[in-house]
Amino acid sequence: MMKEINLNIGGLTPFSTIDFPNHLATIVYTQGCNFRCPYCHNLPLVDCLEIPISYEKIYEFLQARKRIIDGVVITGGEPTLQKELPAFCAWLRNMGFAVKLDTNGTKPLMLKLLIEKHLVDYIAMDIKAPWDKYQIVTHTSFPIELIQQSVSLLKETGFPCEFRTTVHSGLLTFRDLEKIVHIVGQNHLLCLQVARPTPFYKEKNEYTKENLEGFIKKFPKYKLEVR
Template sequence: MKIGGLEKLSLIDYPGNLSAIVFTTACNFRCHFCYNPMLVWPLEELGGIEYKNKGFSPILEEDLFLFLRSRVGKLDGVVITGGEPTMHSDLPKFIQKIRELGFKIKLDTNGTNPKMLREMINDNLIDYLAMDLKAPLDKYQSVVGVAVDCQKLLESVKIVVTSGLPHEFRTTVTPGLLELDDFFEMGKIIQGADAWYLQKFKSDTDLVDPKFQGKKAFSIQEMEKMAQIGSEFVKLCQLR
């Protein structure tokens, strides 16, 4: 597994659990608002780019497992995020190795690999699922910056909602990309889901699309209106 970074302790990323966060490298989306550009491009393509927030240091898989073994009994779980973890064909094997140490697994995904998602759920490799819902389907491509197979996304949504596992969807609410009415269409897509979190857009950092740096985020009041619409479709819709 290509690991772009490790956060050794998080109290919030895996609801109700103390966790470590493993960041896999590379992503098949180019979301304009993404604040982890150093993870999005494969390391070998990054040459020359200097990011201000170099918070990530790549780590070898063997060193990660040394660390995890030292945390058995101290941490509850491991969050696997990216980048997009399901781009890596060895992800199921990697997760299996972590589970053998007794950790629960939360997986973050953009939903582009429903086949792997289904197989990992069937193989009992996942305890908590978090999927991004970037936009209504007709805006997806303009938000994620690449062509998208919407059927695959819908398939992943269905897998997540019917998985029987605790789950959440997340949307980064970015001005210029989303507007209030979009939340009706997005709500319909994930109808019946456990939770939908609306995340504030951060612009004071490196972004995948530098044109979005410095853009003003929606106000809390505007986001609360979006969450109100979201609440009509899912069990819980909150700002994060």
């Protein structure tokens, strides 16, 4: 086992067949986030309320399942806030795992490093809203230019990726979704996810999988999915 990596991990899902395309994966949840999206299901992670899982336990878990799983999804929280994320990705790849990263795109330099050093195999980036509504949806004031840089980076490098938007009728209109479709463009996958109620955000969501599937039919030249 290599020297311990100080990555704040607050949770673990042993097996997933749907979170990493073409892989049976373990999901690792990092702590901390720079957004405060009201529909978030991982608020204990965002606020670092969970006791971190020790690196030793993560190592033992993955070692015991190397013949079963072939990928690891790193999500959060926001993983790119962790300084030792590159070291952790390198360690996972050295163990033989493919690595998928979920990110909100606020750290384009970290994404650039991970791509250039071949430390990840797939990236799923959230686009929370059209640019003019980001502050409303994320409940933070953040330089939108950094998120735009991350979108451009993924598009221009051709790196395997998808974009994702969680949709709640209290936050985004169909017109907002149209703007996001055009931000992503015709050459990259955009997945729309219906926001589910949480103990902290119970406002009724008028979006359903069915009406979103009707919406994406208006854009036959675009790569759109509803999940």
